[in-house]
Each structure stands twice: as C-alpha cells, then as structure tokens.
Amino acid sequence: MRLECRVNNQAVSVETAPMTRLIDLLREDLRLTGTKEGCGEGECGACTVLIDTKPACSCLVPAVQVQDAHVVTVEGLAKGEQLAAVQQAFLEFGGAQCGICTPGFLVMAQALLNEHPHPTREQVREALAGNLCRCTGYQKIVDAVENALAGAEHARQ
Amino acid sequence: MMSIGKAVVRTDGRAKVTGQAIYVDDLRPEGCLYGATVRSERAHARILGIDLDPSFDWTDITVVTAEDIPGENVVALMTDDQPVLVDGECRHVMEAVALVAAPTRERALQAAHRVQVRYEELPVLLDPAQAENSPIHIFGTDNVFKRLVIDRGTSTGMGVVHKATYHTSLAEQLYIEPQGMLAIPEKDGSLTIIGSLQCPYYIHKALKRVLGHSRFHVVQAVTGGGFGGKEEFPSMVAAHATLLAIKSGRPVKMIYRRDEDLRASTKRHPAIIQITSECTPEGELLSWDARIIVDGGAYNTLTPVVLSRLVLHVTGPYRIPKVHLEGVAVATHTPPNGAYRGFGAPQAQWAVERHMDRIARELGIDPLELRRKNLLKDGDLTATGGVLHDTAAFLVLEEALEAARAPLLQRAPPPGAGIAHWKRGRGLALAFHGCGFTGNGESWLKGKAALELVGSDLRILTGSTDIGQGTDTIFPQIVASELGIPVERVSMAPHDTAQVPDSGPTVASRTTMVVGSVVQSCAKKLRLALQAETGLASNNFAELLAARNSDAVLKVEHVYEPDASIRWNDADYSGDAYPTYGWSANIVDLEVDPDTGEIRYLRLVTATDVGRAIHPVLVSGQIEGGALQALGWANLEEVVRDQHGCMRNDRLTNYIIPTSLDAPEMVTRLIEVPYAAGPFGAKGVGELPLDAPAAAAAAALEQALGLVLDDLPMTPERVLLAMERGHAA
Ligand code: FES
Ligand code: FES
Numbered sequence: 017m018r019l020e021c022r023v024n025n026q027a028v029s030v031e032t033a034p035m036t037r038l039i040d041l042l043r044e045d046l047r048l049t050g051t052k053e054g055c056g057e058g059e060c061g062a063c064t065v066l067i068d069t070k071p072a073c074s075c076l077v078p079a080v081q082v083q084d085a086h087v088v089t090v091e092g093l094a095k096g097e098q099l100a101a102v103q104q105a106f107l108e109f110g111g112a113q114c115g116i117c118t119p120g121f122l123v124m125a126q127a128l129l130n131e132h133p134h135p136t137r138e139q140v141r142e143a144l145a146g147n148l149c150r151c152t153g154y155q156k157i158v159d160a161v162e163n164a165l166a167g168a169e170h171a172r173q
Numbered sequence: 174m175m176s177i178g179k180a181v182v183r184t185d186g187r188a189k190v191t192g193q194a195i196y197v198d199d200l201r202p203e204g205c206l207y208g209a210t211v212r213s214e215r216a217h218a219r220i221l222g223i224d225l226d227p228s229f230d231w232t233d234i235t236v237v238t239a240e241d242i243p244g245e246n247v248v249a250l251m252t253d254d255q256p257v258l259v260d261g262e263c264r265h266v267m268e269a270v271a272l273v274a275a276p277t278r279e280r281a282l283q284a285a286h287r288v289q290v291r292y293e294e295l296p297v298l299l300d301p302a303q304a305e306n307s308p309i310h311i312f313g314t315d316n317v318f319k320r321l322v323i324d325r326g327t328s329t330g331m332g333v334v335h336k337a338t339y340h341t342s343l344a345e346q347l348y349i350e351p352q353g354m355l356a357i358p359e360k361d362g363s364l365t366i367i368g369s370l371q372c373p374y375y376i377h378k379a380l381k382r383v384l385g386h387s388r389f390h391v392v393q394a395v396t397g398g399g400f401g402g403k404e405e406f407p408s409m410v411a412a413h414a415t416l417l418a419i420k421s422g423r424p425v426k427m428i429y430r431r432d433e434d435l436r437a438s439t440k441r442h443p444a445i446i447q448i449t450s451e452c453t454p455e456g457e458l459l460s461w462d463a464r465i466i467v468d469g470g471a472y473n474t475l476t477p478v479v480l481s482r483l484v485l486h487v488t489g490p491y492r493i494p495k496v497h498l499e500g501v502a503v504a505t506h507t508p509p510n511g512a513y514r515g516f517g518a519p520q521a522q523w524a525v526e527r528h529m530d531r532i533a534r535e536l537g538i539d540p541l542e543l544r545r546k547n548l549l550k551d552g553d554l555t556a557t558g559g560v561l562h563d564t565a566a567f568l569v570l571e572e573a574l575e576a577a578r579a580p581l582l583q584r585a586p587p588p589g590a591g592i593a594h595w596k597r598g599r600g601l602a603l604a605f606h607g608c609g610f611t612g613n614g615e616s617w618l619k620g621k622a623a624l625e626l627v628g629s630d631l632r633i634l635t636g637s638t639d640i641g642q643g644t645d646t647i648f649p650q651i652v653a654s655e656l657g658i659p660v661e662r663v664s665m666a667p668h669d670t671a672q673v674p675d676s677g678p679t680v681a682s683r684t685t686m687v688v689g690s691v692v693q694s695c696a697k698k699l700r701l702a703l704q705a706e707t708g709l710a711s712n713n714f715a716e717l718l719a720a721r722n723s724d725a726v727l728k729v730e731h732v733y734e735p736d737a738s739i740r741w742n743d744a745d746y747s748g749d750a751y752p753t754y755g756w757s758a759n760i761v762d763l764e765v766d767p768d769t770g771e772i773r774y775l776r777l778v779t780a781t782d783v784g785r786a787i788h789p790v791l792v793s794g795q796i797e798g799g800a801l802q803a804l805g806w807a808n809l810e811e812v813v814r815d816q817h818g819c820m821r822n823d824r825l826t827n828y829i830i831p832t833s834l835d836a837p838e839m840v841t842r843l844i845e846v847p848y849a850a851g852p853f854g855a856k857g858v859g860e861l862p863l864d865a866p867a868a869a870a871a872a873a874l875e876q877a878l879g880l881v882l883d884d885l886p887m888t889p890e891r892v893l894l895a896m897e898r899g900h901a902a
Contacts, residue, residue, distance in 0.1 A: 099191070141834050150802065
C-alpha cells in the first residue's frame with residue numbers, strides 16, 4: 017500500500033505492507049532509529065511514539081493505522097537545536113543513563129506534559145508506568161519530568 | 174576549573190535525549206544479513222545430526238555449524254570448557270547448535286526453525302545439591318568448578334548458637350537493549366566487530382582463538398545497559414556473528430529477541446548459604462561458620478570468581494574473631510550463570526543480614542543495636558585477616574537513620590487498595606563491598622590507559638566502556654581537574670581495540686577507582702612530559718602549552734601500579750582481599766497487603782560511602798538504579814524453569830521488573846571517606862547498591878507482618894504461603 021502520513025511535521029509517502037510494524041517503518045524505511053525496540057510486545061515502552069498526540073507502542077501498531085495521521089518520535093521533540101524542556105530536564109536531573117529507554121520516556125513524558133504542565137509526582141509515576149528503565153530506579157526520571165516545565169519557566173524569567 | 178564534585182552534563186547526554194546515539198541495532202551496513210541461532214532443546218544429549226528441511230528454500234541462507242570454525246571451538250574465558258557451537262554433545266537447553274543468516278530478520282527466524290537437530294538423550298543433572306556426588310559428570314569428575322575454604326578458627330563452644338539456611342534465587346540483568354553484535358568483513362580481509370558490550374578486550378581474546386588470527390578489531394557501540402550481562406556473554410554473540418560474516422562474506426547483524434535473550438543469557442548464580450554463628454548473650458559475635466553451594470550451570474564462565482567474592486562477603490560488615498567459610502561452586506545441566514552486578518556479594522549479604530535479624534530476634538535485642546555492637550571500624554580485621562582502613566560503616570548508618578527521620582512522602586494508594594488493612598513496616602540492612610578485583614587481580618591484569626595532547630585538547634584512550642554509568646564523563650573530569658583545565662577540552666577516544674589499550678574489563682566496581690587512577694596518572698605524566706619538553710618547571714597547564722613550540726601530538730601511557738600498602742596471599746587466601754571497601758546503609762519503608770501478599774515499597778533511604786563523589790548526579794543515579802534492581806530481586810523477579818531447565822517466563826509480561834509505580838521514593842545520601850589511591854579519593858560504587866536493599870525489605874516485611882522469610886524472592890505467592898504455614902516470629 018501507499019502510506020501517506022506526517023512524521024515529525026514532515027510529509028511522508030512510502031510504499032509498505034499494511035501490516036508492517038510502525039517501529040520498522042520508522043527505523044528501517046525512514047531511518048529514524050531514535051525509536052528503540054526492547055521487547056517487541058508492548059511491555060517496555062522503548063518504542064513509544066505519539067500518534068495524533070496520543071502515545072502508542074510502535075511495536076504493536078501496524079503501519080496502516082497511521083494513514084493520514086501525525087507521528088511524533090523522539091527526533092521530533094526538539095525545535096532545531098533547541099531542546100524541548102523535558103529533554104533539557106533529563107540532562108540536568110540525570111534522567112538518562114544508558115539511554116536506551118530514554119526516547120520512549122521522553123515521548124511519554126511529553127504527552128503527559130501536554131495535558132498536565134505541572135504534574136504531581138504520582139501523576140508522573142502513573143503516566144510512565146508503561147515504560148521500563150533498568151538503570152535509574154526512576155527517581156531522576158520522575159524528578160526531571162516533575163520539574164521540566166518549572167525549570168523552563170524559571171529559565172525564561 | 175575543578176570539575177570534580179560537579180554535575181557537569183554527561184558527554185553523551187545530548188545524543189541520548191535527541192535519539193541520535195547509535196546503538197548496534199541502529200547500524201545497517203550495505204548488504205547486511207541478519208543472524209539467528211539454532212539452539213538445543215535438551216538439557217543433555219548427543220547430537221546425532223543437524224538436518225536442513227528439504228522443503229525450505231535455502232538459496233539465500235548461510236548456515237554455520239561447528240565444522241565451519243576456522244580456529245578453536247571455544248569461548249576463551251577462565252577455562253576452555255564452553256564451545257562456541259555444540260560439537261557432539263549439548264550440556265544445557267538453549268545451547269547454540271547452529272547459526273543461520275538471511276537477508277531479512279523474518280527469513281532468518283524461519284530458516285532457524287527449519288534446521289532440525291536429532292538428539293540421543295543422555296542422563297540429566299539439574300539439582301546443585303546433588304552435583305558433587307552425582308555419577309553424571311559435567312565438569313571434571315566431581316562437577317566442582319571451585320572450592321574455597323577460609324579457616325580462621327572455629328566455634329569457641331561458649332556462646333549462644335544460631336543456625337539457619339538461606340536461599341537466593343536466579344535473576345536476570347535485564348538490560349533494556351537486548352544482546353546484539355554486528356560483524357563486518359572488510360575489503361582488506363580484516364573484520365570489524367561492533368556491539369553492545371562491556372569488555373572489548375574479552376571479545377578480542379575470545380575471537381582470536383575462534384579465528385586463529387587477530388586481523389580484526391572490536392568496537393563498543395553505545396550500549397543499552399549491561400549490569401554484568403554484557404561482561405562475558407557477548408563473546409559468544411560476537412563469535413556467532415563473525416562466523417556467519419566469514420562464511421557469507423557479508424556484514425551480519427545478530428540482535429537477540431527478548432525471549433531468546435531471557436532463555437539463553439547468563440543469570441545471577443543462585444546460592445544456598447548455611448550460617449552457624451555464636452555470640453555472647455548480649456549479641457557480641459564470637460564465631461561464624463558459613464557453608465555455601467553455588468550453582469554455576471553447565472559451563473565454568475566466571476563462576477570461580479563469583480564464588481570467591483561471595484565467600485569474602487559472607488561475614489558482612491561485621492567484626493568476627495573466628496570464621497570458618499566453605500564454598501563450593503558446582504555444575505548442573507542448566508544454562509551457565511555469569512556476571513550480574515554484585516557478583517556474589519548480594520547473595521552473601523542477603524544471608525548475613527537475615528542472619529543478623531535472626532540473632533536479634535532470638536536474643537530479644539534491637540536489630541539496630543546488634544549491628545552497632547558488631548560493625549567493623551578502622552583497624553579491625555576482615556575474614557581474611559586484612560586490616561581495615563577508610564571504613565564508614567558507622568557514618569553511613571547514622572546518616573541513613575537521620576535521613577529516615579523525615580516523614581514519608583504521601584503516595585496515592587494503589588488502585589483498589591491502600592485500604593487500612595495494608596500493614597506498614599520498616600527494615601534496615603547494611604553492606605560493605607570490596608572495590609575492584611579480588612586479591613592480586615589488578616596486579617596480574619595491569620590495566621593500561623593513555624592520554625594524547627592534540628593541539629590544545631586532550632583525548633583519553635581506554636578500553637573501559639561507558640555502559641550508562643558515565644565513564645565517558647567522569648574520566649574527562651578526572652583529567653581536567655588534575656590539569657586545571659575546563660572539562661570540555663578533554664574527550665574520549667572510541668572504545669575500539671584498534672585504538673585504545675586494554676584497561677581491563679568494565680566490571681567489579683573498578684572503572685572509576687582503578688582505571689580512573691590510571692587515567693589520573695596519565696595526566697600527571699603528561700604534565701611531566703610537557704615540563705621536560707619546554708624546560709619549564711611550571712605546574713600551570715596553560716603556561717606549559719604556551720611554551721611549547723611544536724604542535725606534534727604528545728602521547729603518554731600508564732600501567733596500573735598496585736597500591737603498595739595492600740598485601741594478599743593467594744595461596745592461603747589471607748591479607749587484604751580488596752584494596753578498600755565501600756559501605757552502605759539502607760532503610761526500606763513498605764506496606765504489604767496481608768490478603769494478597771503484595772508488597773508496595775514506599776521509601777528507600779540509602780547512605781553510601783563513595784570515597785569521593787566525582788559526579789554526584791551520576792553516582793547517586795548508580796545507587797538508585799542498583800538499589801531498585803535489588804528491590805525487584807526481593808519481591809518481583811523470579812526465573813521459572815521447566816523440567817529441562819529452560820526459562821518458562823521468557824517475556825517482560827511474566828518476568829516482572831519494577832516500574833515507576835513499583836519503585837519507592839528514594840532518599841540518596843552520599844558519604845565521602847576517601848581511599849588514598851583512588852582518583853581524588855573515589856571508591857568503586859557500581860555494585861554496592863545491590864547488596865543490602867533486599868534484606869532491608871525482608872526486615873520491613875518482618876516488622877509489618879511478623880513473618881520471617883529466609884529465601885528469595887518474596888513474591889506474593891511465597892508471602893502468602895509463609896503466612897499459611899504460620900512462619901510467624
Ligand atoms: S518494544 Fe514496543 S513496548 Fe517494548
Ligand atoms: S537509562 Fe538505561 S534503561 Fe533507562
């Protein structure tokens with residue numbers, strides 16, 4: 017099938033099988049390798065992307081489902097050289113260690129922050145409960161997300 | 174300009190938060206094939222034949238068996254008992270029998286399924302307790318990988334005796350990036366091996382034997398977690414990818430699927446530890462006898478060293494006048510166990526801390542007071558008769574107690590629970606951890622590093638990898654601080670065996686402390702070289718640089734020099750088993766549902782002696798991440814095996830690791846009691862956080878329910894079972 021969609025604000029048109037996994041479309045066809053595969057069955061969240069602002073595990077989504085949709089991956093979070101607040105916060109608070117889970121966490125956190133710019137710690141923990149990290153113990157990830165926008169607003173003042 | 178102690182932005186941070194960091198699976202060289210492994214389905218069998226299904230189209234498939242190995246069929250590590258591919262006889266399930274490569278992943282997996290292995294079943298030994306006397310031989314004539322006895326006196330016969338047996342369970346490292354390796358045949362006939370790994374030179378050593386030559390180099394890709402799981406196991410993956418690349422003449426990428434990774438890769442050694450102690454009625458320890466059985470699985474891997482670290486930590490951070498310790502590591506027909514962060518010490522200190530709680534309970538003494546009475550301090554002797562220095566046992570204990578006085582952060586109740594009948598408890602556990610290799614390991618190893626001055630910038634060359642812990646950030650900090658220059662002017666050479674010297678493996682909490690000190694010495698040597706070149710006596714790096722009238726690259730190298738104050742006798746296992754120790758105190762608050770046995774962690778307070786926090790954010794990140802692995806080991810993680818010894822729960826849906834909701838809030842306090850020979854006083858800290866949290870959780874559970882659990886894991890089912898059996902204190 018011919019798939020037409022937008023990825024990170026760019027129009028995309030590719031020939032693909034309808035049941036191609038979205039993660040393979042992104043990583044293999046579009047060479048957007050920021051999206052990671054940790055399990056291939058919806059359990060680790062490393063492959064999380066936004067589909068029309070909603071987070072989804074791209075290892076479970078067939079390509080046909082993003083026809084005409086807007087997909088945002090970790091590569092689409094920064095505005096050019098300007099990191100998104102949540103990316104900046106991950107750097108400051110130490111939210112990334114080995115980094116393999118980081119793209120999924122950032123995309124998921126961005127989805128949360130779009131809805132709740134100032135989440136409580138418990139909201140952050142709930143929102144990120146589908147993403148696994150084996151390096152950090154989550155403490156610094158929760159710190160980063162909780163303070164992401166507080167930090168950004170502080171910086172603008 | 175002193176960047177030591179400052180949380181500079183990690184050098185790989187920007188690439189990691191923008192998705193630009195390149196892990197092995199992100200590489201796709203022209204013409205790349207995908208590899209898959211055909212594995213044994215029997216625990217012990219003679220291989221009668223390996224057949225290719227004639228109904229399958231094999232035209233675009235490369236098949237490799239043991240016959241295709243140009244050199245020796247061995248994964249070189251401590252002993253040469255493990256083959257790269259089964260030749261004649263398989264000794265555990267999931268052992269690699271053959272390899273296939275195909276133009277797509279799907280084709281590779283299909284082809285692997287169409288390779289049929291014919292077996293003749295042989296008798297199987299699965300129970301480690303039976304191994305030594307079994308007529309079935311796996312390793313030598315007694316199935317013993319290693320036996321270790323430390324005898325510094327036995328029972329005085331005058332104290333109160335406490336005796337019990339403790340079990341610890343298998344555990345998976347569960348790096349989120351699965352095992353992966355890419356082998357590329359180059360035009361000049363050499364090979365490039367790139368992968369997810371901790372120890373490029375382990376792979377170099379192993380591949381040299383498999384290939385019979387060394388016209389290849391090993392490069393570390395950005396690595397998505399290791400925790401020991403990428404210490405020795407990647408040598409096997411690298412050999413497999415390389416064999417396929419040689420036969421096909423194409424690049425071959427081998428990325429494990431999660432289920433394969435869980436079933437085939439190494440796990441933490443399970444241990445059975447029996448302790449018989451003797452103390453005064455007031456709780457002062459007099460003697461300590463420990464008998465340990467460790468299950469190594471079918472091949473030796475690193476098991477003898479794990480056993481030795483276990484035995485050396487099985488007295489915990491306590492002063493005991495007479496100790497008798499006996500450990501044996503045995504072979505069974507199960508997938509080999511191997512390195513997992515902690516390397517024997519977590520098993521040991523689970524047993525020690527549970528035993529200390531037993532003594533306190535039976536004597537009616539406060540567990541905290543019992544510990545205070547027996548904690549090690551400077552000048553005390555270890556189990557091997559080493560004299561302690563830079564101890565921090567009391568400091569970390571008091572710091573943790575102070576931090577735990579703060580009220581718990583309110584957390585929302587779990588869905589459908591949080592009701593009044595959940596019971597709360599608090600538990601304490603302590604640990605110490607020997608930093609760096611055991612005994613004379615570092616002296617034998619002679620870790621090297623080098624430093625290059627290129628223009629006005631510096632480049633560090635080391636085989637020590639960054640697997641997330643931050644080596645690539647900390648080493649530049651050490652050099653920059655030694656020379657008094659901004660950290661931005663120091664970079665790291667790629668971790669590529671063609672470019673960097675062998676600094677020893679990235680294991681054993683040795684990278685910052687041992688290799689970091691080698692790197693610091695390189696910086697000192699570079700200053701001396703500049704002074705010699707310029708004839709200037711100045712210590713000011715900028716001045717020295719300005720006085721240079723050449724822009725030739727200046728390179729210095731340094732080899733590890735053993736700490737002269739350390740004495741170790743390997744023959745009788747006496748002296749300083751480790752150059753120094755890190756110390757840690759852990760306080761867990763949890764609640765437990767008495768109806769379901771479900772544990773919910775509320776808060777973990779840790780106080781950890783790190784010698785010197787070179788980068789406080791990175792080091793506390795190490796502590797928090799390690800501690801959560803220990804808490805997962807305590808109540809969630811359980812490897813369930815079938816009758817062949819194969820892991821049944823081979824998915825993330827049923828091998829459960831903690832999520833952000835399972836994790837407690839963490840309060841992480843750092844204590845700095847410097848080690849003189851560490852860089853700026855730093856000690857090793859990578860593994861210490863794994864040692865005590867599980868026992869602290871058990872103590873908290875005991876307080877909450879009056880339930881004594883001596884075996885891991887404390888899953889809800891096991892908690893309930895124990896309650897039914899009425900194991901109440
Ligand atoms: S790879 Fe998609 S959830 Fe793990
Ligand atoms: S940073 Fe390594 S898994 Fe999260």
